Amino acid sequence: MKKTLFLLVLSGPLLAQSVSLPVPALIPAPQTLEPGKGTFTITAQTRLNVLTPVAAVRRMVTDNLPGIPLSDRTIPNSRPITVRLAAVSGVGPEGYDLSIRPTGILLTAPEAAGLFYGLQTLRQLLPVANSRNGQLLTTTKGQRIPALHIRDQPRFGWRGLMLDVSRHFFDKAFVMRYIDQMAQYKFNIFHWHLTDDQGWRIEIKSLPRLTQVGAWRVPRTGAWGDIENPMPGESTSYGGYYTQEDIREVVRYAADRHITVVPEIDMPGHMMAAIAAYPELTCGNKPVLIPTNGKFYKLEDNTLNPCEDSTFLFVDKVFTEVAALFPGPYIHVGGDEAFKGFWAQCADCKPLMAANSLRTVEELQSYFIKRVETIVQAKGKKLIGWDEILEGGLAPNATVMSWRGMKGGTEAARQGHPVIMTPAQHCYLDLYQGEPTAEPSTYSMCRLTDSYAFEPVPDSVRTELILGGQGNLWTESVPNGRHAEYMTWPRAFALADVLWTPKGRKNWPDFVSRVEAHFRRFDAAGINYAQSLYNPIVAVKKPPLGFYNVFLSHELPDAFLYYTTDSTIPDDRSLLYTKPFLMPKGASLLKVIAYRNGKPIGRMVELTADDLQKRLK
Structure with missing residues (x-):
């Protein structure tokens, strides 16, 4: 009998006619799903067969399916769960093939990343109640899983979420919890916004004042636009930072979940915390207090001086230590919202601009970014910047992260540069996600429907230059971890679908059904989320x-x-x-x-x- 190939995950009632159990809602929706007949039941005889000697892979499997004994041989009537590394026709390095039959489960992938993502799918097929804080406690005997066949791989290689830890500090335990949540939904990039005007969060041993001074500010609460400025002599007791050992631990933790950590050290603007520690970094050499808000913008100089070699020695020291801590290929250098008015008045900048034929301060920023790119490349890394780095001319090998709509990313791709699309109207997780009178205070709007409508590839560009996209959680108005979760979910569900599932498979009612199923999972796991769509x-x-x-x-x-x-x-x-x-x-x-x-x-x-x-x- 000819089988029907389902190109989109269909939820409960539509599958009930084909299997004994409805297929649980999957996020992101897999590339293909073919329902089978019957169910697989975990019994006391069920064993895990991991057909690879690679210790890290074997540990990954047992961590994701706890409670099932590991065996290197097949026990009669054991209904085994078999996991193997092997080629799968038409499937890339992050893809997998998952076959569930009443007699057993077979998960095959060409690489460990694919096995990991297949395991996340399998975990979502398990009943909802047996987890805490997003972690599966144990795979309990008697649990039933619907028979089906999934062949799956992601649409994009860059599937990211960004967490800003400068405006408010989030401790290492929360960062790991956030990474756990990302991993369940097949995100593979954690963009860690480590520095900004309101705090420097990464230990740089050669520049100790960056954390001694730059990691702490006066305590304030309230709406971001109304928070009072710091006063001289007030106690700077609010903040924190990650030691280098903390960083290494988080990077290892993420790598175990097939997530690459991309650090961001934002420059030349957004550097007030560093300037508070080292005032000589600016044109005016003026001592400043670390701000509690954004009211200082254009009134106080928060940009690095691009005209002094000492600035680039500072940058070199920072990136020497950053590059050693993060094994991934990228360092993000920001480049956004750099106010250049102080450069225009700087006596030292004018002769440098003349000597280098720089006509505008935008070209001066390009000069700065190009010098920084040379430093980044000397550390064996690639440079990423926000789309403002286009202004004045792109650095030769830069990757552009487009946030002010799609225009910057489109222009960068047309110039042959790799692009990550993250337009604010679809991807900014700090914006209102529902009726503002029923939401915590923030600004602008990005509803769940807006995130689900995101299409990362614009017309008339080379699709291979669009690496993917990500959601960005800026935290000016996000003071704690519970609220960070509230702002992230469910919009990150939508982005997970957009970045993984093939184009053209969108179905809003089906997506809502899947989201509501995952609300129940989050309830069981104690993870906060917004119900703004109601x-x-x-x-x-x-x-x-x-x-x-x-x-x-x-x-x-x-x-x-x-x-x-x-x-x-x-x-x-x-x-x-x-x-x-x-x-x-x-x-x-x-x-x-x-x-x-x-x-x-x-x-x-x-x-x-x-x-x-x-x-x-």
């Missing part, structure tokens, strides 16, 4: 005549919205939203609630007339 969305437009028009929407296609304008609390007997409506004159309050399957979901959204007035477009 909240109503409110927009306002000015009509030709009258007060203003209110537009309501929702990310879920099967939600119904009910509202009131008379200050009463809405329910499913209130006005049902079917089309935009004119806010009644004199009404002071709009309240909206969403219902799904006859029950309220999400938070009730409440906006005053003043709130609505501010949203007029």
Whole structure:
């Protein structure tokens, strides 16, 4: 009988006719999935057969399937789980083939990375309840797994998440927890934003004041834009840093999960923490305090002096130690948002610009980045920078990370440079992800639908130059680990799908079903996440005549919205939203609630007339 090849993971009810158990929701969706008949049951006789002598691979398998005894021989009626390194036709180094039958499981991959990703798929096929903090506690006897065949590999080689640890410090234990969560969803790049204006987080032994001074600031809480400036003489008790041994431990931990750590040392701008430690790094040599906010921008010089050889000696010392700590091929040097006004007034910069035929301060930044690239390459590494490094001319071998939309990445690719796409409107995890009145304070907007709509490859560029993409969690408004998780998930689920699953397989209702299944997994594991997709969305437009028009929407296609304008609390007997409506004159309050399957979901959204007035477009 001819079998049907499913090119997209289908969730529960659609598969129930083919197997005894519905296939659990998989994120990211695999390249191909063919449902089988029956189930595989883990029994007391089940054994792990790992068909490779490589100790690291054997340890990886047992770590990911704890509780099943390891055996080098097949026991009769054991229903073995067999894992082997071997070639798989049409599958690259991160791909795998997973076959689950009632009589046994066979996982095959050409390289260890593929085995790891196959194991993550297998873990997602196990029941939800047996985990803590994202870690599988044990593979329990009696657990049943649906029969199926998956052949899978990623669309992109760069599947990243970035964590900013400068604005707020996250300890080593949390960083490892974050890496564990990434690994479950087949991310393979951890971009570690280690330095910025508000803190220097990596020990540099040859420059001890970077952490003695630069890792600490005065304690402040509150909305980022409203936080008070530091005052001279205040205690600098807030912060922290990673020792070099901490760094090595995190790098090893990530490598065990097939994640490469990419360090970022942001320059020439965003260097106030370093300047607080070594004021001679700037044109003005002016002592500064480490800021608690961003109010200093353009008022205080937070850029390195590009005209002094001593600056590049400083950079060389930093990258000598950074390169030794991170075995991956890349060092990220930032290059973003460097205010050049102080350079334009610097007496030393003018003769250097004339001597090097630099007409603009943008070309002066390019001069700086090109010199830094020479240093980075001397350490055996490749340079990555944000898309501002295009301004004034790209360094010869630079890789561009495009955040201000797709334009910078597109231009870099057209110049023949490798690109990582991470446009803010799709990939910035620090932005609002739902109705702002129901969310913690931040700025701008990136909904789950926005992240899911991300397409990393623009038209008319060489696709091989688009290495992939990543989500970026900036932490100005993220003070602790629980909130970092809240801002990351579920948008990182969407990015995992975008970066792994073949183009053209998007199906929003199916994705929502899978996300909700993983919410239950996160509940069991104690991982925080946002439920913003359940909240109503409110927009306002000015009509030709009258007060203003209110537009309501929702990310879920099967939600119904009910509202009131008379200050009463809405329910499913209130006005049902079917089309935009004119806010009644004199009404002071709009309240909206969403219902799904006859029950309220999400938070009730409440906006005053003043709130609505501010949203007029």
